[in-house]
Every structure is written in C-alpha cells, then in structure tokens.
Amino acid sequence: MASVPFTLYTHAGPGPNPVKVAIALEHLGLVYNTIPLAFGEGKGTVKDPEYTSNVNPNGRVPALIDHDNGDFTVFESGTILRYLADKYDPSGKLGGTTVEERAEVNQWLAWQISGLGPYQGQLIWFLAFHEQAHGEKPGASVMARYQNEVERLRAVLEMHLASGTRDHVALGRLTIADFALLPWLKASAMVGPALKSFGEYPAIDAYVRRLDALLEVQAAYKKAVPAV
Numbered sequence: 001m002a003s004v005p006f007t008l009y010t011h012a013g014p015g016p017n018p019v020k021v022a023i024a025l026e027h028l029g030l031v032y033n034t035i036p037l038a039f040g041e042g043k044g045t046v047k048d049p050e051y052t053s054n055v056n057p058n059g060r061v062p063a064l065i066d067h068d069n070g071d072f073t074v075f076e077s078g079t080i081l082r083y084l085a086d087k088y089d090p091s092g093k094l095g096g097t098t099v100e101e102r103a104e105v106n107q108w109l110a111w112q113i114s115g116l117g118p119y120q121g122q123l124i125w126f127l128a129f130h131e132q133a134h135g136e137k138p139g140a141s142v143m144a145r146y147q148n149e150v151e152r153l154r155a156v157l158e159m160h161l162a163s164g165t166r167d168h169v170a171l172g173r174l175t176i177a178d179f180a181l182l183p184w185l186k187a188s189a190m191v192g193p194a195l196k197s198f199g200e201y202p203a204i205d206a207y208v209r210r211l212d213a214l215l216e217v218q219a220a221y222k223k224a225v226p227a228v
C-alpha cells in the first residue's frame, strides 16, 4: 500500500477542472497529494513529455493516479469523478444506484463537460489571453456567440434548479454532478462584466453558496487551487 494512495495532477493557477476531483476525494475521505503543473510547454507543464507519456496523453489537468489500484491512471475530470464514485462509494449515493439514477447524474456531468466548460473556458480565453497571443481583439460577433451560449446554459440551469426548488442538480442529493458544476460557476468571476451577475440567477446563486459552504469544498480549494 502506498503511504498516500492518490496523486492528483492540478493546475498551478486557478483552472476549475482539477478541483472537481479534489472535492470528490475530500468528500470520500480519500488521502491525496497534489502535483501542480503550469500551462505552456517544458518541464513541469501540462505538455511535459514525461507527463503526456505516462499520465495524460492529452496534456491537460486533472489526472489521477490510484496507487492502491496498481497505479491505475485516469484523465478527463468527468471520468475521474465517475471512477471515484463507482469504485469508492459502494452506496451509490454520489453516482447513482440504478441505471436511471446514473443517467440522471451523467447527463449533468456531460452538460458541464461538453457545454458550460468549453464555452465559458473559451470566453475566458478571448477576454483575457487572445489579444496577447494574436495581437488583435476577437471580433464582437465571436464574443457574442460565446457570451450568449454561456447565458443560455445558465438560464437552463436556473430554470432546472428553480422549477423543482432543487438544492442539487441531480437525484435530489449531493452527487458528482454538483462537484463538476460548482467550480465552473465559481469561475464566472474571472469573466467579470462580460457575463450577467448571479444576482440575475437567484437559484444558481443559492446553489453556489450552498455548495461553497461545505467543509469538503473549502478543503479541496485550499489544497488544489493556489491562492491568488
């Protein structure tokens, strides 16, 4: 048995994907070390050949190594969350106890990973990094495309939470889908006035506050996200 059973590769900055996994590890009471990687290329980055050859061929974080399972290595945050729930939560509370429950959790996981994450992530890129990289501002129609899609997705979530007076996004209880959503909703702060404030989405606002108050969430942020 390894002395610390899990190694979690995180971002040396505020990237929202690795902390999802830290929240799950904290919630399950699993002990882990973090290895923060920088963006870019070279030693100690997400594109370091040592990392892409041995851990994540996609050159992104998070990735997780489960040392007590023969150093089983897994990347993609949604898949890591699913792995942890399936393997370490036999009650099924976090990931669903039936095929139908698992589908309900997975649909919101997929919604975050394929929708909110990429659109909001690219919006952050266009706002904060594009001009520096390309020497010109992105066109207004490009910005509008990303802003409108993020707002559309937020309106979908708002309606879902508000219409069922739901405290959680799936199954009426805390699941790995909440762990995936929270960091992306919190990361809206990086976009500033380019997106509406959560004052305009009261159900999302309450949802974020509720999850943020969990001790496991606070511990995960402390350990997996550097203070800025």
Ligand SMILES: N[C@@H](CCC(=O)N[C@@H](CS)C(=O)NCC(=O)O)C(=O)O
Binding pocket: 011, 014, 015, 016, 017, 018, 039, 040, 046, 059, 060, 061, 062, 075, 076, 077, 078, 113
């Ligand atoms: N779909 C991936 C996205 C991972 C991702 O994009 N992570 C960011 C940090 S939050 C990253 O590693 N970016 C590095 C880069 O863009 O070079 C997941 O959910 O794990």
